[in-house]
Amino acid sequence: MIGRPRAGPPEPPRLARALMARLLPARDREFLLGDLDEAFHARAAEPGGVAGARHWYWRASLASLAALRRRDRAEWRPHVPRVKGDSVMKNILRDIRQGARLLARAPGFTVVAVLTLALGIGANTAIFSVTYAILLKPLPYTQPDQITLINENNLSRGWTSFSVSPANFLDWRAQATSFSTLAAYGSRTFNYAGAGTPERLRALTGTAGFLEILDGTPLHGRGFQPDEFEPGKDQVVILSHAFWQREFGGRIDALNKAITLNGLPYTIVGVMHDHWRFGGRDLSMFVPRAFTAGERTARGAHFLNVIGRLKDGVSVDAARTELSTLAARLDAQYPDTNKGWGIVATPLLDAAVGGFRPTLAVLLGAVGLVLLVACANLANMHLARATGRSREIAIRAAIGAGRLRIVQQLLTESLVLACAGGALGLLLAYWATSSFIAAYPDLLPRSRDIGMDTTVLAFTTGLCILTALLFGLAPAVAAARTRFNETLKDGARAGSGRLRGLMRSGLVVTEVALALILLAGAGILLKSFAQLARVDPGFQTGHRLSAFTILPRPKYADPIRVVDFFERAAADMAGSPGVQAVALTSTVPISGNDEIYSIEFEGRPPLAPGKGVSALYYTISPQYFDFMGIPVLKGRPFTDEDRDGTPRVAIVNDTFVKLHFPNEDPIGKRIRMGRNGSIVREIVGVVGNVKHYALTDKATAQMYEPFSQAPSQAMSILLKTGNDPAALAGTVRASVQRVDPEQPVASVITLEQMVSDAGALPRVQAGLMAALGAIALLLAAVGLYGVMAYSVSQRTQEIGIRMTLGANRGTVLRMVLGQAVLLTALGLVIGLAGAVALGRVLKSVLEPMLFEVKPTDITTLAGVAVILSVVALFAAVIPARRATRVDPIQALRSS
């Protein structure tokens, strides 16, 4: 508006006048507005002019408004001069100092309060830091939302996500327009001798563009060139930073040197960045993925992972639509191989961590409840303290503190307390998360991202403020509402004791209810875990060790050499001291690996495309069933006579028979299956079911072939001992190297450990929930104890009178306990209703976490209710007994 000529006489600021016209009390509005205008015009005529007058108008009108709107204070209150510099900030600082002083003077209260808060805030910080790192933090790539994993699925066969066949991948890459890059990748292993003992290294192998999608630009050297993705030109390697440091001491001259992998020379063309992350910690190198001519046309063999980067502006949903059209086209074009196969696109973050969402959500809810219980406890302690402080507060009010000022001071004290608790909680959280990750390094995805960063600190700070408001506001307002005059006159007895008593009882009821909900959650998860621990995996795990070995192809291309290697190694191990039995298998149940092949039945019409059946597949040594304790239900196990050259045989499991031979004798039936699907095999035996993926598995069809008729280069050697199986790791390595000095042993693990690792997540879930439930139980007990103890101390006189009038100890005990029982019972009823309601609402979240337990399991609910009642009763008995020891004479005299 500056410089624009103003027509007519100067006018007061229109906005200010409009505000005044709206906000001034009706009684004074017209006259005050007139006065303001008049004074404005007088000022506008003075030197300083219109601008000064407008400025004055704003100030005068707002100040007038404040003066009129302020509630009428009683005239008796002395005028407290506002000293210059007595700002809000200064008040706060003074309150903080004062709060800290007061808290230091009540160390018992302070210690209990800070510990309670530290538990509550610490638990929340810990779970939030994990949730944030896993679910919320963006993945460390450019525009991570564009990165998508693409799988096939076959819903008619119950496979929701399946590996991709090379020919399908090549068609997608050629036809899909939603992606700027599509690449296939996988993981492979190399035997590497280097300078020391041979070892097995894990490598990522990807087609052109794979590393680029994930920002994998090498730190030194170069990436792969287009022609290096062709067979024969693909013997180039990019080393991981760690492997480069370890093997080459970080020397640049490693570039362009050759290293020997699986007996073949590979040229080192680059070294990856230290901070680059994808696909696990144990990655040593990257090699190009070149498709052979046979692979390029393989449509039925599914073994690739596919990753893509969406084009700018293309959503995952749009890509899904395009991919489903593409799948339909391929289905029509290649019915033999593609019938029933669809394409699923999953954002990378979802694929990596989506499974953890329910667990983390439930844990976040649980720690939230713990914090609420802690807040209820704190509020309770504050109410009790405020009663003791009512005189102090009344005096403050009398010498001029407004109610707002008193609330502000009490809230600042709460904040000091919350911050102290928060600081301790942060330490607790740091300690808890880091020791958790140390104990379970592989349980959580993205565990390297978990830590106390600025976001977590901001969360904790916010939580401290929220907590302080939550537990401090109600007591502060209650304290400020006290009728101060009465308090001053009355002496030590509090003014609004009844209101506070009600508030405190309400808080205890809340605590009991929340604790019950938490305990119910913990109980249900514990029960689920206990059920899981009782599950029979179908095989024995004790005293058994598994060692995985994979033979390099060029050296062991001949199947005879493969059979020879494993048979000699097994024989060598069987002769070693301490070894009781040895067996071989291509896949160990629960190890996380699997092989699935389709089946054809001789003498039955071929199944329609897309209607094929398949089963889990193992190739094993004759000793395997005996070794694993898998019962042979019918027919015979494999023997040493089942060799190359003798009739081809197979063994299937109970579920296989139930599914495919429901009313027939399976023995003697002939099927085609396995690695070489053209060979017809005769079923010679039926064995018991084995849990393959997890203990929660439903029974699945399984089939076995003898190792000597279907050799595999990747086998696990199983050992049994009378002692600690882990001690046999050295024996395994020694035996393998006696057979082939260049051959490493990849992973050695006891079967017990393998099963225990598979059950780690449910165990940890149940353990965490149990710990949170225990904290809530403790806090609720402390809260109930506090209320009962306080109530007894307030009723000392009354109890004294009753006892003088003839009440005996039993009556008094019943009277006090009666109150506790009432509060507990109310809390239990509310808590049970809450637990049932929550169980219903969260059914879909909880059910995948639970094994053979309903979220609203009646016996569990009843059990935790009993536990809570017993603990509550104990908490109440102590003050109740104190009440019975009241000396009537003393009680009456003290008044």
Place this chain on the structure above:
Amino acid sequence: MSFKSSAAAPPLYLGEFELLVLLAILRLDGDAYGVTIKSALDVETSRDVTLGAIYKTLGRLEDKGYVSARLGDPTPQRGGRRKKLYRLDPLGHRALKQSVADLRRLTRGLGRALEAL
């Protein structure tokens, strides 16, 4: 807080600011309204008062029956709004008289001591 008194007429209390406002009205003799009261207080006292505070007090004095008001004519200076002109009522006179008498009594003989402040 009740005050024991044997007199039939209740005692009349004035807050300090009420006293100042009543004195200003008395001085302004018929021309007492927001602006003039404010400038009287601005000139004669050490206070920087707002119009709002003055109206608040005037309202209270009016409620107590110490002052009464009549409406003046609208002027263009006031944006066409009327003035509210105040004058003392008998009760206000009495309260003022009483307060001033109290002050006089309390300050009697303190001439030198007050000057030394």
